[in-house]
Amino acid sequence: MNKRTAPFRTISPKTNSNISDCQSESGIARRGRPSVAPTRVLDAADALFASATSPSEVTMDAIAAAAGVGKGTLFRAFGSRDNLLNALWTAKLAALHTATEKGKSPLGPDAPSRDRAVAFLDALLTFKLKNRHLIRAREIAPGLLQSEHYKWMHGLLSGLIEDVSPDAVTDDAKYAAHVLLAGLHIDLIDELLDAGFSVQSIRHAQAEHARLVIDKLRSD
Template sequence: MSGVRKERADAVRNREAVLAAAARLFADHGGPERVSMDDIAQAAGVGKGTLFRRFGDRTGLVRALVEQRTERLRAQVVSGPPPLGPGARPDVRVLAVLDALLRFKLDNRPLMLALENADVGSPYQNEAYELWHAQLMALLAEVRGHRDADFLAHALLAAVRSDLIEHLVRAGKSPGELCEGTAALVRAVLGGADSPEAGKVEEKGEAG
């Protein structure tokens, strides 16, 4: 007999209903901070107590929604096709990962800003950051060696922090300009690779 308890079907349905309701309300109202847990419980058709037991608080709900949306992107990086997945050169994958993260954060600006600001105003204290840092550090170590890989992975992720993206978008920067700037930064960090493949990521409508 397995020690893993299978989630009840009604619990799964409630979870999906809550996440769908939260996503809709957050989008309609311009961000999580403008939506109460009462609003979400009512829209999802569940009790407020159920909501708090399942997600803890609004930050826990935001985190669950972000995790749901990043699941596909994570799978692409771990086992998908190039340029995100294995098979591409590590320098190409560094750019692809940063580009995908930037596009994902642009597509989910209110959610990502709320999540990164939730942990004492720092994005460094959440599991998702650790995952992307480890991925980039491993790729950078392949390109440049291990000596600076840890720091450079942090530095590259700083360029796609949600508060910086928000500042630049409000200042009038277009998504295209942000992607071009990210690519230029990656090329500089990796030593100015001349290969067209290293400086270009296939255009996608949505990352993840």
């Protein structure tokens, strides 16, 4: 009779434990290399995305080589490339989470909701521009709208829109949030840049569009 193995669990970038070829999270001893901190792997992946010309260049082999570990370490720590990239996405978004929860105006909780919504969309746009290859790798993957990151973005934005337009139908606010986030999809951003739009003109246009959408709901 075959023994059942313990289920694999992925780790978050805040986890303090080290996962190696020698020992898995389940505690089963393995032969292999010394342990490696998850942040070391994520830093290596981040550097590769920053210098890559395409997200497809950032393979598990490339990340393992850059981090100086065996590829088996990556799979035991994260389970898959998608899980590793999700962990990196989480780590990179941490600053934006903090800014929306504890930051200053116009993004922080003390600012008017309309200003916060516009500032949040601008911060997301800026974040995507700074992490284009990582974002492309995540946004072309299946299940984007079901991801925890997208749910957080949509939940925050739709809540701010509802605050501005308390008399609007809740579904209208949720739909408006989806529409505004769709305008920040990396495919559209890259297309605009390739067409000659400047970063500043894209930021200005999306901010004006956000104000129009929010104000239309408030006036209806």
